[in-house]
Amino acid sequence: AQKVTQAQTEISVVEKEDVTLDCVYETRDTTYYLFWYKQPPSGELVFLIRRNSFDEQNEISGRYSWNFQKSTSSFNFTITASQVVDSAVYFCALPIYNQGGKLIFGQGTELSVKP
Amino acid sequence: DAGVTQSPTHLIKTRGQQVTLRCSPISGHKSVSWYQQVLGQGPQFIFQYYEKEERGRGNFPDRFSARQFPNYSSELNVNALLLGDSALYLCASSLDVGDEQYFGPGTRLTVT
Numbered sequence: 597a598q599k600v601t602q603a604q605t606e607i608s609v610v611e612k613e614d615v616t617l618d619c620v621y622e623t624r625d626t627t628y629y630l631f632w633y634k635q636p637p638s639g640e641l642v643f644l645i646r647r648n649s650f651d652e653q654n655e656i657s658g659r660y661s662w663n664f665q666k667s668t669s670s671f672n673f674t675i676t677a678s679q680v681v682d683s684a685v686y687f688c689a690l691p692i693y694n695q696g697g698k699l700i701f702g703q704g705t706e707l708s709v710k711p
Numbered sequence: 712d713a714g715v716t717q718s719p720t721h722l723i724k725t726r727g728q729q730v731t732l733r734c735s736p737i738s739g740h741k742s743v744s745w746y747q748q749v750l751g752q753g754p755q756f757i758f759q760y761y762e763k764e765e766r767g768r769g770n771f772p773d774r775f776s777a778r779q780f781p782n783y784s785s786e787l788n789v790n791a792l793l794l795g796d797s798a799l800y801l802c803a804s805s806l807d808v809g810d811e812q813y814f815g816p817g818t819r820l821t822v823t
Contacts, residue, residue, distance in 0.1 A: 643814075693809050697810070
């Protein structure tokens with residue numbers, strides 16, 4: 597089965613706290629990518645990152661970092677020193693390449709950062 | 712460069728009616744995908760087109776159809792609307808099949 601699970605439905609933190617969003621995936625492919633998207637209240641999905649299954653090095657982009665572990669089928673996303681503007685729904689997604697690259701999304705994690 | 716654009720932004724229709732949603736991809740992108748997002752859930756794949764050919768279809772009834780034009784823009788048609796079709800319809804474009812997909816702002820469809 598090809599599946600993405602984001603077990604955390606809602607997370608609430610106070611500004612400047614660090615927060616980690618979990619993503620667990622299932623795939624029968626030996627080579628695959630994983631994506632993270634941000635969906636602010638406006639509704640538009642914003643692409644954040646694409647990771648290849650060959651590369652398990654952590655990725656850092658400013659306050660954002662991603663930890664990819666094939667052994668646990670997880671691709672977690674950490675926001676350091678969270679800000680109110682980080683409030684959004686975050687989705688982890690798995691592309692299925694033998695079906696045109698369609699994205700399988702998790703249920704999403706709603707992050708609320710309070711001042 | 713302009714991102715993915717969709718029209719209209721909002722739409723209200725009555726049960727049984729038909730609706731057409733439009734999408735223009737990022738310049739140079741040849742692949743367009745459509746997703747349906749019901750409130751509180753992740754987007755669900757409907758269709759993917761590449762070079763005007765359907766490359767993927769999700770688990771949606773035949774009331775849903777789409778096409779891609781020579782300029783790579785796309786239309787999604789839904790016939791015989793049901794209340795359950797009320798959702799945010801998202802269009803995404805990518806350079807090629809399997810590349811990262813960039814999403815438009817969506818069309819919010821309400822069926823009454």
